[in-house]
Amino acid sequence: xxxxxxxxxxxxxxxxxxxxxxxxxxxxxxxxxxxxxxxxxxxxxxxxxxxxxxxxxxxxxxxxxxxxxxxxxxxxxxxxxxxxxxxxxxxxxxxxxxxxxxxxxxxxxxxxxxxxxxxxxxxxxxxxxxxxxxxxxxxxxxxxxxxxxxxxxxxxxxxxxxxxxxxxxxxxxxxxxxxxxxxxxxxxxxxxxxxxxxxxxxxxxxxxxxxxxxxxxxxxxxxxxxxxxxxxxxxxxxxxxxxxxxxxxxxxxxxxxxxxxxxxxxxxxxxxxxxxxxxxxxxxxxx
Amino acid sequence: xxxxxxxxxxxxxxxxxxxxxxxxxxxxxxxxxxxxxxxxxxxxxxxxxxxxxxxxxxxxxxxxxxxxxxxxxxxxxxxxxxxxxxxxxxxxxxxxxxxxxxxxxxxxxxxxxxxxxxxxxxxxxxxxxxxxxxxxxxxxxxxxxxxxxxxxxxxxxxxxxxxxxxxxxxxxxxxxxxxxxxxxxxxxxxxxxxxxxxxxxxxxxxxxxxxxxxxxxxxxxxxxxxxxxxxxxxxxxxxxxxxxxxxxxxxxxxxxxxxxxxxxxxxxxxxxxxxxxxxxxxxxxxxxxxxxxxxxxxxxxxxxx
Numbered sequence: 001x002x003x004x005x006x007x008x009x010x011x012x013x014x015x016x017x018x019x020x021x022x023x024x025x026x027x028x029x030x031x032x033x034x035x036x037x038x039x040x041x042x043x044x045x046x047x048x049x050x051x052x053x054x055x056x057x058x059x060x061x062x063x064x065x066x067x068x069x070x071x072x073x074x075x076x077x078x079x080x081x082x083x084x085x086x087x088x089x090x091x092x093x094x095x096x097x098x099x100x101x102x103x104x105x106x107x108x109x110x111x112x113x114x115x116x117x118x119x120x121x122x123x124x125x126x127x128x129x130x131x132x133x134x135x136x137x138x139x140x141x142x143x144x145x146x147x148x149x150x151x152x153x154x155x156x157x158x159x160x161x162x163x164x165x166x167x168x169x170x171x172x173x174x175x176x177x178x179x180x181x182x183x184x185x186x187x188x189x190x191x192x193x194x195x196x197x198x199x200x201x202x203x204x205x206x207x208x209x210x211x212x213x214x215x216x217x218x219x220x221x222x223x224x225x226x227x228x229x230x231x232x233x234x235x236x237x238x239x240x241x242x243x244x245x246x247x248x249x250x251x252x253x254x255x256x257x258x259x260x261x262x263x264x265x266x267x268x269x270x271x272x273x274x275x276x277x278x279x280x281x282x283x284x285x286x287x
Numbered sequence: 288x289x290x291x292x293x294x295x296x297x298x299x300x301x302x303x304x305x306x307x308x309x310x311x312x313x314x315x316x317x318x319x320x321x322x323x324x325x326x327x328x329x330x331x332x333x334x335x336x337x338x339x340x341x342x343x344x345x346x347x348x349x350x351x352x353x354x355x356x357x358x359x360x361x362x363x364x365x366x367x368x369x370x371x372x373x374x375x376x377x378x379x380x381x382x383x384x385x386x387x388x389x390x391x392x393x394x395x396x397x398x399x400x401x402x403x404x405x406x407x408x409x410x411x412x413x414x415x416x417x418x419x420x421x422x423x424x425x426x427x428x429x430x431x432x433x434x435x436x437x438x439x440x441x442x443x444x445x446x447x448x449x450x451x452x453x454x455x456x457x458x459x460x461x462x463x464x465x466x467x468x469x470x471x472x473x474x475x476x477x478x479x480x481x482x483x484x485x486x487x488x489x490x491x492x493x494x495x496x497x498x499x500x501x502x503x504x505x506x507x508x509x510x511x512x513x514x515x516x517x518x519x520x521x522x523x524x525x526x527x528x529x530x531x532x533x534x535x536x537x538x539x540x541x542x543x544x545x546x547x548x549x550x551x552x553x554x555x556x557x558x559x560x561x562x563x564x565x566x567x568x569x570x571x572x573x574x575x576x577x578x579x580x581x582x583x584x585x586x587x588x589x590x591x592x
Contacts, residue, residue: 021423110576117572119507121514125561128550188591222410229412230514
């Protein structure tokens with residue numbers, strides 16, 4: 001029952017969000033939102049579901065295409081980037097946080113923390129400027145600054161951006177958790193028993209940190225989704241999010257469909273990473 | 288050991304607030320000054336034309352943009368919007384989210400765990416929500432700059448305060464379990480007394496730290512909106528040829544957004560606003576680190592291995 005409510009709420013939110021740009025009017029400096037327009041748009045979308053009109057989009061004046069047929073290419077592009085970056089971020093986050101939690105050096109924390117506060121778009125600009133700078137001074141072309149076409153995607157820089165930001169978030173939160181776990185009594189007991197440090201880490205620390213990773217996963221994915229918009233936009237990658245910002249004509253159907261597709265993308269990534277954590281649990285937390 | 292991070296943070300933020308207030312007085316040129324394009328002739332072998340964008344030089348410390356506007360001047364004029372909206376929105380988020388969080392944490396029960404779908408709702412990026420709300424309002428808007436800034440700030444507060452609320456709420460619920468709360472309850476103190484004498488003094492430090500972090504988050508949000516051409520204070524869109532987006536208020540995120548294509552050539556145009564923005568973030572970051580370390584020194588646990 002709760003799931004029905006949540007899905008309903010989510011859909012309502014998507015409809016509302018997509019309808020807002022069309023329903024706002026400013027007359028003589030007075031801002032007004034017409035509820036009637038929102039209701040009409042949703043109604044026509046729901047009617048269009050039956051005859052298939054809702055799954056079409058327009059390009060230019062009169063060319064109409066099928067959304068369902070065209071979306072898969074965009075969808076899989078986004079999925080590829082996100083999945084790869086997600087797995088990398090979790091692995092890197094787990095590995096580094098174990099070491100980072102014990103580090104007494106505050107300046108390392110300064111650097112990692114500052115990297116964590118740098119917004120995604122600034123990171124993208126610095127990576128792009130850096131590649132151009134290296135190319136200009138040495139003639140070495142390290143990576144594509146942006147995608148030229150759907151077949152010539154930039155890979156290195158987008159993946160770096162998509163990985164670094166969630167990885168740093170994970171390092172910071174997981175290292176805090178690791179620190180807390182390390183100060184718990186059962187670690188003291190294990191140490192008193194004469195167990196080796198590495199053994200304690202693998203058998204007692206990692207398994208107690210994994211639940212926190214699971215709990216934090218939504219937050220991590222939220223960061224990654226938000227990065228995806230910026231990364232696809234600035235690197236000119238033809239992924240799902242570019243549909244939202246690409247067209248000159250604002251289309252309600254297209255926006256709603258894309259947002260729903262993004263929800264599916266989120267769920268796929270979420271469950272894939274849950275699977276990865278399950279695997280890690282099999283390795284570290286089996287009894 | 289002195290907490291040098293706190294000092295660096297405080298001095299840097301102080302400087303930035305100074306620049307934000309007195310920027311227009313310090314600026315070397317008028318806001319609308321455009322360096323003219325012209326030609327020079329010093330002899331038969333030494334002649335040519337000079338056109339904007341001018342690279343950094345003695346006359347234009349940070350260079351000019353493609354139309355000849357002095358970048359340093361624009362940055363100094365725009366600073367107040369970026370800085371004060373960032374601080375103001377963060378402050379309101381903390382006040383609203385914090386007071387609701389403390390009150391409901393004290394009164395209410397513990398929240399049950401959020402499911403997948405709730406996590407999903409929470410993970411809709413803030414800038415996306417604001418983007419849809421503002422796309423028809425900000426660009427070529429009939430509203431004035433101040434009206435737009437207020438509207439944008441209002442939306443940023445609305446989008447952000449639930450996060451603060453959730454964090455303060457869970458902290459308060461944690462604190463409520465402490466023994467001294469039970470003790471003071473047994474002694475008969477009321478809710479208001481617990482709030483003022485026990486919960487709030489404990490949360491004060493956390494709230495200050497959250498405030499500075501929230502400033503950074505707000506600045507990031509302003510920046511992300513700027514990337515999508517929704518500038519603080521309004522966007523001018525010029526069509527006819529390739530679309531050109533111009534920030535009316537010249538706030539820093541807007542300058543980055545309007546010049547974001549200068550990656551290959553004339554890089555100083557993008558580079559200096561970017562650097563200014565990073566410096567802004569850096570000073571607030573140092574401040575937050577300083578506060579964090581100061582608190583850590585008082586409430587510390589030690590690991591066994």
